[in-house]
Amino acid sequence: MQQRPMPFKKILFVCTNERIDSDRACCAHRGGGRLRDLLKEMVKARGLKNAVRVSASGCQDRCEQGPNIMLFPDNIWYSGVEEKDLEVILDAVVQSLGQGDVTV
């Protein structure tokens, strides 16, 4: 095993968990996958790829409030996220980064 510093300054974990045989809500059925894809495109378009990672996550155990996105290492949890919220989320991420982290 090797231990290294985290290669990204921020990670946005977007829940894309899907429940197939359950009546319980899931983020996949509320657009989690689409949010992840859009965020990836937006991070790339803003020149943030080297500093910000967008990753799909499994269930964050807040299914009824989904779709859910967790921002690390900031310990921020966004719930009930809609596409129109992604710009606001990324604006907050950019504000918390150093200027050298944007490479456009």
Ligand code: FES
């Ligand atoms: S399915 Fe997303 S929090 Fe459970």
